[in-house]
Amino acid sequence: MKIFANIREYFQNIDDNADSFSEYFYITRFSDFVKNRDSREIQREFSQPHKRGFFEIALITQNSDVMNIGEYTFGNVKYSLFTVSPFQVVSFNNSNSLPAGDLPKKDIDGILILFKPSFFTTIRQAYEIQQEFPFFKIHTSPMYNLSQENFADVMQLADQMYAEVKNPALNSTEVVRSFLLILLYKIKRLSRDNTIVATSDRFMAITAKFEHLISINNGDFLSVKEYASQMNISPVYLSECVKKATGKTAQSIIIDHRVLFAQSLLHQSEKPISEIALEMGFIDLSNFTKFFKRNTGLTPKQFRSEKTGKTT
Structure with a gap:
């Protein structure tokens, strides 16, 4: 099974600027990502089961495509939050779920965030991330349906990160890092009823x-x-x-x-x-x-x- 060790490798044939802001952090709007790209190219890159060496947060306003995360399949979602940990098995629009020849649609909307623990200065190991943010543990559900109010709350943070990355200025890395931590703690609060709260012992x-x-x-x-x-x-x-x-x-x-x-x-x-x-x-x-x-x-x-x- 293919393992993508880093973000740049993951987008090697899709986005040449994947690591332009940081090799440890990537953010994009789904609409921008698919707008100017060949659907067949995206299908070819991501349709087969694979693993990645980084964390993912996807805030999806709407999407009719099919996503496979571990043993779960998701499609036709709205106002949903997805969290994926390193080395989980992932595929998109796998032919197990879609008729042969189906290609990714371009009606997906939302924001995709990828990051490695190295982006932070204090929490630098994947298991430390999972310890502090239990929703990343692989035995928890990778999807949360949010109310429009809660979705708008976390999307506002993601929008601020996106704007900072697109127009970097002095200390942009520190600003984005801070926004990401706030987002993670917001998600932890929203998911507290669905996960076991980690202890620090x-x-x-x-x-x-x-x-x-x-x-x-x-x-x-x-x-x-x-x-x-x-x-x-x-x-x-x-x-x-x-x-x-x-x-x-x-x-x-x-x-x-x-x-x-x-x-x-x-x-x-x-x-x-x-x-x-x-x-x-x-x-x-x-x-x-x-x-x-x-x-x-x-x-x-x-x-x-x-x-x-x-x-x-």
Whole structure:
């Protein structure tokens, strides 16, 4: 699966000025983005399941296109907020969801914001972002339907960021950075009923870093001992922290991420289930089927059929 490490690489064939303001921050209006670009070019770049090494916030006034984020599919949305974390599986207008030959429409309106933790001066790791702003955790819903009043409130901040980037002046980076932090805290406030409020204790911080390490491995899931080694702590201490922070074992967290990755591939990819099983590390398809059903209650075929109508 393709992984785009940075913003410039992501827009390599789409927007030559993607990093003109900062290599760690990008903002555009969707209407400007699609207006002068070939729909086939956008479809070619983003239709296949892929991962990105940066965060995304999308404020969408309206959109009739289809977006796939993890196991979720969204289309025909209005006044909606989307949040996507690094290394989540994403695709747009995948042929699983649209008839063959359909292309991105140009009726999308709103603002797209991409950023890497390096854009900030104090919060510089992805897991720190997820710790401070729990709506970025991959087990939370990536979409929030907002009232028009709340949507207008956050859109005003996004508009101010956009204006600052388009007309940079003295200390523009600091101004945009401040607006982005305010926007993130506004979203945190709006999403507080939908997410678990993070704590700042040591157990939660270690668990957040542990989950980040799991997410950045592109289908290569390690053991608790191997993750603990990467974090320079003992497996026993890692397991203790995860248990106190989540109520789950460290191994069950790994399994949760593994299942989520399998669901994303089954939902967004056109690969045969047997090929997905191999990508997940299962040489025997029957073992993959048992693993998936044990953890979801459905076979891979049943899950794919429910999501896409396909059975292979």
